[in-house]
Amino acid sequence: MRVGESVQRVDGPSKVRGTFAYSSDLHAEHMLWGSTVRSPHPYARITSIDTSEARAMPGVHAVLTHEDVPGMKLYGLEIQDQPVLAFDFVRYGGEAVALVAADHPEQARRATQKVRVEYEVLRPVTQAEDALRPDAPRLHPDGNVTRHVKIRHGDQVARADVVVRGEYEIGMQDQAPLGPESGLAVPDAEGGVDLYIATQWLHVDQQQLANILALQPEKVRLTMAGIGGAFGAREDLSMQAHACLLALKTGRPVKISYSRPESFVGHVHRHPGRLSYEHGANTDGMLVYVRARILLDGGAYASSSTAVIANASCFAVGPYRCPNATIDGIVAYSNNPPCGAMRGFGSVQNCYAHEAQMDKLAAALGMDPVELRIRNAMETGTEMITGQKIDGPVPVAELLSRVSSMPLPANVSRPLPVYGEGKGGAVGPADLTAMPGGVSNTTHGEGVKRGIGYAVGFKNIGYSEGFDDHSTARVRLSVIDGRPRVEVHTAAAEVGQGTVMVQAQIAGSELGVNDIVVLNADTRVGSAGSSSASRQTYITGGAVKAAAEAVCQRVLGLAQSELHPASELRIENDNVVGGDGRQIVPLATLLGDAVIEETREFHPRATHRLDPETGQADAHMQYAFAAHRAVVDVDTELGLVKVVELATAQDVGKAINPLAVQGQLEGGAAQGLGLAVMEEIQVQDGVIRNASFTDYLLPTILDMPPLRMDILELGDPNSPYGLKGVGEPPTISSGPAIVAAIRAATGRDIRRVPVRPHDLTL
Amino acid sequence: MEFLQPATWEEALAMKAAHPEAVPIAGGTDVMVEINLDHRRPETVMDLTPIRELTEWGTDDGVLRIGAGVSYTRLIDELGDRLPGLAIASRTVGSPQIRNRGTVGGNLGTASPAGDAHPPLLAADAEVELASTSGTRRVPVREFFTGPKRHTMRQDELIAAFLVEPAPGPQQFSKVGTRNAMVIAVCSFALALDPARRRVGTGIGSAGPTPLRAVDAEAFIAGELDWDGRRPPSDATLSRFGELVAAAAKPIDDVRGTAAYRRHALAVMSRRCLAWAWATPPHLWGGGARSAPEGL
Numbered sequence A: 001m002r003v004g005e006s007v008q009r010v011d012g013p014s015k016v017r018g019t020f021a022y023s024s025d026l027h028a029e030h031m032l033w034g035s036t037v038r039s040p041h042p043y044a045r046i047t048s049i050d051t052s053e054a055r056a057m058p059g060v061h062a063v064l065t066h067e068d069v070p071g072m073k074l075y076g077l078e079i080q081d082q083p084v085l086a087f088d089f090v091r092y093g094g095e096a097v098a099l100v101a102a103d104h105p106e107q108a109r110r111a112t113q114k115v116r117v118e119y120e121v122l123r124p125v126t127q128a129e130d131a132l133r134p135d136a137p138r139l140h141p142d143g144n145v146t147r148h149v150k151i152r153h154g155d156q157v158a159r160a161d162v163v164v165r166g167e168y169e170i171g172m173q174d175q176a177p178l179g180p181e182s183g184l185a186v187p188d189a190e191g192g193v194d195l196y197i198a199t200q201w202l203h204v205d206q207q208q209l210a211n212i213l214a215l216q217p218e219k220v221r222l223t224m225a226g227i228g229g230a231f232g233a234r235e236d237l238s239m240q241a242h243a244c245l246l247a248l249k250t251g252r253p254v255k256i257s258y259s260r261p262e263s264f265v266g267h268v269h270r271h272p273g274r275l276s277y278e279h280g281a282n283t284d285g286m287l288v289y290v291r292a293r294i295l296l297d298g299g300a301y302a303s304s305s306t307a308v309i310a311n312a313s314c315f316a317v318g319p320y321r322c323p324n325a326t327i328d329g330i331v332a333y334s335n336n337p338p339c340g341a342m343r344g345f346g347s348v349q350n351c352y353a354h355e356a357q358m359d360k361l362a363a364a365l366g367m368d369p370v371e372l373r374i375r376n377a378m379e380t381g382t383e384m385i386t387g388q389k390i391d392g393p394v395p396v397a398e399l400l401s402r403v404s405s406m407p408l409p410a411n412v413s414r415p416l417p418v419y420g421e422g423k424g425g426a427v428g429p430a431d432l433t434a435m436p437g438g439v440s441n442t443t444h445g446e447g448v449k450r451g452i453g454y455a456v457g458f459k460n461i462g463y464s465e466g467f468d469d470h471s472t473a474r475v476r477l478s479v480i481d482g483r484p485r486v487e488v489h490t491a492a493a494e495v496g497q498g499t500v501m502v503q504a505q506i507a508g509s510e511l512g513v514n515d516i517v518v519l520n521a522d523t524r525v526g527s528a529g530s531s532s533a534s535r536q537t538y539i540t541g542g543a544v545k546a547a548a549e550a551v552c553q554r555v556l557g558l559a560q561s562e563l564h565p566a567s568e569l570r571i572e573n574d575n576v577v578g579g580d581g582r583q584i585v586p587l588a589t590l591l592g593d594a595v596i597e598e599t600r601e602f603h604p605r606a607t608h609r610l611d612p613e614t615g616q617a618d619a620h621m622q623y624a625f626a627a628h629r630a631v632v633d634v635d636t637e638l639g640l641v642k643v644v645e646l647a648t649a650q651d652v653g654k655a656i657n658p659l660a661v662q663g664q665l666e667g668g669a670a671q672g673l674g675l676a677v678m679e680e681i682q683v684q685d686g687v688i689r690n691a692s693f694t695d696y697l698l699p700t701i702l703d704m705p706p707l708r709m710d711i712l713e714l715g716d717p718n719s720p721y722g723l724k725g726v727g728e729p730p731t732i733s734s735g736p737a738i739v740a741a742i743r744a745a746t747g748r749d750i751r752r753v754p755v756r757p758h759d760l761t762l
Numbered sequence B: 001m002e003f004l005q006p007a008t009w010e011e012a013l014a015m016k017a018a019h020p021e022a023v024p025i026a027g028g029t030d031v032m033v034e035i036n037l038d039h040r041r042p043e044t045v046m047d048l049t050p051i052r053e054l055t056e057w058g059t060d061d062g063v064l065r066i067g068a069g070v071s072y073t074r075l076i077d078e079l080g081d082r083l084p085g086l087a088i089a090s091r092t093v094g095s096p097q098i099r100n101r102g103t104v105g106g107n108l109g110t111a112s113p114a115g116d117a118h119p120p121l122l123a124a125d126a127e128v129e130l131a132s133t134s135g136t137r138r139v140p141v142r143e144f145f146t147g148p149k150r151h152t153m154r155q156d157e158l159i160a161a162f163l164v165e166p167a168p169g170p171q172q173f174s175k176v177g178t179r180n181a182m183v184i185a186v187c188s189f190a191l192a193l194d195p196a197r198r199r200v201g202t203g204i205g206s207a208g209p210t211p212l213r214a215v216d217a218e219a220f221i222a223g224e225l226d227w228d229g230r231r232p233p234s235d236a237t238l239s240r241f242g243e244l245v246a247a248a249a250k251p252i253d254d255v256r257g258t259a260a261y262r263r264h265a266l267a268v269m270s271r272r273c274l275a276w277a278w279a280t281p282p283h284l285w286g287g288g289a290r291s292a293p294e295g296l
């Protein structure tokens, strides 16, 4: 396994066969099942909680409320504002209020219904705009503005020849990982606890749990359990503290596994937003200024809102040169479900707006939209609106010209015969699946119009604004059964992205050993940071590389001689070889019983906090870019959309595992498509109306078209192997390209996503 | 939970008489979801899958009698040529897994206004055969639905079968959903033409408390169509037909769509269905090519 090879995932076959053990499959002898009492109200004062009836029920071992939380009663990734179990107030519909542990999940579930919680119902704040009004109820002690990012760059009163304005609205998307929140807490005999958990960051969970449980961190040990996707939904605590509290209280292992509806209130979502933009340009199409107000609804608790709004603001104009910018990014508390991290992290919402604006500008100037973008494209050295001079490869113009010059798909939407003896049916056209509406037989070509749209986006890779991003890796080389073996141990969460393969490939490349084992992630090794911000290949990859290099140096030190100085040696195919490639000594012989182990921390270059008044700083470490072209067929009478093809070009710096890179580009584009045309958590008066996959629709294979991919490997001089983070860019511009294509097909000024059939017809 | 598993139809009817509260389970694609989502916690469940009679179909005096337990997949494969409208509707149901398990009996049992089998059964004027230890009765589908998820079946009864004529003319079905597969109808429309009797049948799904007929639209278009000359209906006629279908709906705003959009979409779908049906040559009405299994 080497860097640059396409390698299949170790967990692939068992997932396909259905034998993979997910966290929801965890089991322990004598375990209890935990269940959660949740608030039916989006905003209410808790006047009393009576657990006596529930406690007396058969099979019930514990009923806990906030009074049973021994340590900190509040938690949160950036601001500790969220109760482990609600006290005084509930601030969103579905908030956790009490816990039950029982022998059987059904007993636990029934007991939750017997926990009597009295509420004084209050009028919820259900719009971020309302939360900003002076007379709005203060949902948190510091007021309702979670963060206001101000960017003031260049001339604040600049004027331009051509001005376009637009208002845009983004619906609330869900990460919808197929695996619901679940885990198993096992108490030990010394007052500590082991938690088996599907999470994105073991160590931040550990730290938060230690605070909540009032235990030393080493008494709270976490082990990664089989994960069914994450996409940001597992950055915050969900059932972790609850299972640990119940386990420590009862002295028994406790499992909690959410149902799908519970999952919808059990994790944070993508921030819905309202964005107002004004773009000014010269008659030649060069941007003069952008002024924008971005208002995101953070919901009841902060989660990662403060970082999301920083991204939304820093990247507000898109990957373009823009000398003058005035950006106000505000994220507010409300009584809606809490919002936080989701793939794209603030760069998705603004991309819909800046790309729609670029199309408007192109139309106003009578220019080709791709040409306008290329003219304004950022390049290496361009000063961003945050004052940072962007370095490394910045192939914005190149990505755009590549996607726009790819061949277009054939026009499959020619009218089909109204009857026929096609596949699968006596009556009906041959290939309904190619039509908007699919097999639902809504059109045989009537009303169908084609549109083509383009979008480009970018975002930061890794943590920003001065956060000390780092990861830790331990690499151990020993001889087992006569063969050298390398064990790689990190705490990097495998969330489906394939970090396990990446670590093995890097260790394999650096050490020239064939037998590489990546140990399951746990807290016995130092933090890897989260599997988010498209950072894990870069940061944990960097740590594995550093540790493997250190092991390699020690091996070569053992092998060196006067004839063969270490600097001329390397390891290849389980042997130490000389500069001419000839074998010096087999590794197994050289090592014997010796074990060589090295642990390294990897820190990428430092970043800095945005200035609170001007938003100027070198706030980000690396940037990644992708462009998309979408071809859609729209049934203009019924408002149904068929995305015919998506094409993308993305610079990945270096594809460590090309197969996994393709998977990220496809999956990310599908998630972008989802927000563009169907995925929305519908919240009414603070309550989710579609908390199940019956009505929260995810794209199926008939909705997601083939993806034409052009993967560039331009090599970033600052990163390990020149790689760039890959996971998020595909989700940023895919949706905006689709919406642009729908605008082109229908001629309608679409301002809101997801685009609904009635938006296109009524 | 008590689990009853009758081996024969007689035993099933006897069990249902003794346990009227027992919830029958056929494909389970509705029952299991309801249990999973905690909408229902039946004390007694009665498994109908072992009963052979329910999975059989045959012809009785020119009318098809189809067991309540015949799956959508089998309907498409075995009866797609004789019941093209129901077959098109069946192809839109869920995914292959759901079509392999789900049954029309279960669709009728749930009686959701969004059930996709209902509009074509309404349009074709089908009957439901209900049975109990005290006898068998046949209820026209047009009288079967009494409210949202409510029907005329008694607690001691089971659905034995549904009865429907092999298509005497062209049939169509169309369903709007916000994704291209695996979607509950935002609204749907079925059409069945009977050229010999000069009759038109319609069915509207997911746009009212029950599946509905568009009675005025049926009468209007039956009178307008050029049954002898087979000239295509004018655009004005198609539009009027669409308007009358839309007017027959009683839609609401909900998570899946707005009432206004549902009416709009019904007008479009009904116009299109009529144009497609009218253009279908007679050899494809009800005895066309046998259909191949759906690959999706």
Ligand SMILES: Cc1cc2nc3c(=O)[nH]c(=O)nc-3n(C[C@H](O)[C@H](O)[C@H](O)COP(=O)(O)OP(=O)(O)OC[C@H]3O[C@@H](n4cnc5c(N)ncnc54)[C@H](O)[C@@H]3O)c2cc1C
Residues within 6 Å of the ligand: B023, B024, B025, B026, B027, B028, B029, B030, B031, B032, B033, B048, B068, B069, B092, B093, B094, B095, B098, B101, B102, B103, B104, B105, B106, B107, B108, B109, B110, B114, B115, B116, B117, B157, B158, B159, B160, B182, B183, B184, B185
């Ligand atoms: C993922 C998914 C997608 C779906 N998509 C669609 C769709 O696109 N369109 C659609 O219409 N439906 C859809 N459904 C719903 C469901 O598949 C259908 O309603 C199906 O027809 C139910 O049939 P069943 O045999 O599975 O019913 P069951 O779940 O077994 O039973 C349903 C009801 O009917 C009763 N019942 C069943 N058989 C009898 C009988 N012989 N006598 C008396 N009562 C009986 C049961 O007691 C129960 O109340 C979907 C379901 C799922 C899970």
